[in-house]
Amino acid sequence: MDHSIKGLSESSVQYDGSSLRVAIVHARWNTKVIEPLVAGAVAKLKERGVKDSNIVIQTVPGSFELPLACQRVIAGAHVQAGSNVTDLLGGLNFSGGSGISRSGTPAPAAAGVVTMPNEPFDAVIAIGVLIKGSTMHFEYICDSVSHALMKVQLDTGVPVIFGVLTALTEQQALERAGLTPTGHNHGEDWGLAAVEMGSHVRRWK
Numbered sequence: 001m002d003h004s005i006k007g008l009s010e011s012s013v014q015y016d017g018s019s020l021r022v023a024i025v026h027a028r029w030n031t032k033v034i035e036p037l038v039a040g041a042v043a044k045l046k047e048r049g050v051k052d053s054n055i056v057i058q059t060v061p062g063s064f065e066l067p068l069a070c071q072r073v074i075a076g077a078h079v080q081a082g083s084n085v086t087d088l089l090g091g092l093n094f095s096g097g098s099g100i101s102r103s104g105t106p107a108p109a110a111a112g113v114v115t116m117p118n119e120p121f122d123a124v125i126a127i128g129v130l131i132k133g134s135t136m137h138f139e140y141i142c143d144s145v146s147h148a149l150m151k152v153q154l155d156t157g158v159p160v161i162f163g164v165l166t167a168l169t170e171q172q173a174l175e176r177a178g179l180t181p182t183g184h185n186h187g188e189d190w191g192l193a194a195v196e197m198g199s200h201v202r203r204w205k
């Protein structure tokens with residue numbers, strides 16, 4: 001077991017994600033940092049056995065939009081799956097796997113979009129990158145988003161993994177996305193946390 005002071009220490013249990021369904025909701029602000037975080041989360045989900053077809057990715061404009069989007073995704077309001085959805089909607093240049101469904105903002109209804117039965121999600125990972133500027137904007141958004149994401153998970157009973165970087169500098173954000181030589185990609189930790197919490201909540205039902 002890793003006993004480092006910071007970061008997620010390895011669990012003694014290898015959680016099996018092969019039957020889990022996980023949504024990633026991510027903001028599009030600071031995409032340079034967002035992209036590796038999303039990729040890191042997906043890599044760990046897949047490493048733990050979560051199937052491509054059970055990973056749904058939804059984008060929103062900024063971190064402020066994350067709580068409502070998570071709440072609606074959990075409620076099943078925006079969940080579309082099917083390979084052609086991936087091609088229809090904008091988003092990041094993310095190569096997470098061909099079967100992963102992407103939902104973005106706002107997409108025209110198109111022929112051929114397959115709407116799957118809305119199976120419940122076992123966990124949702126909310127990913128955003130907030131970088132402090134010269135006004136109070138940062139403080140207000142950090143505070144409201146973190147409280148709202150906590151409320152969503154407590155209200156719905158579905159784990160919402162807090163994947164929001166609240167960085168005082170751009171350098172801090174880069175480090176936490178593994179974009180510096182000594183950095184670590186926190187997205188990987190969030191993927192593992194989603195599988196662990198999704199597994200726990202299934203047992204606790």
Ligand code: DLZ
Nearest residue numbers: 027029061062063064128129130131137
């Ligand atoms: C407006 C804004 C600013 C200044 N900074 C960020 C940021 O660093 N990270 C982020 O995710 N979003 C930012 N936003 C956008 C807000 O989150 C939100 O999308 C808009 O205020 C619209 O509600």
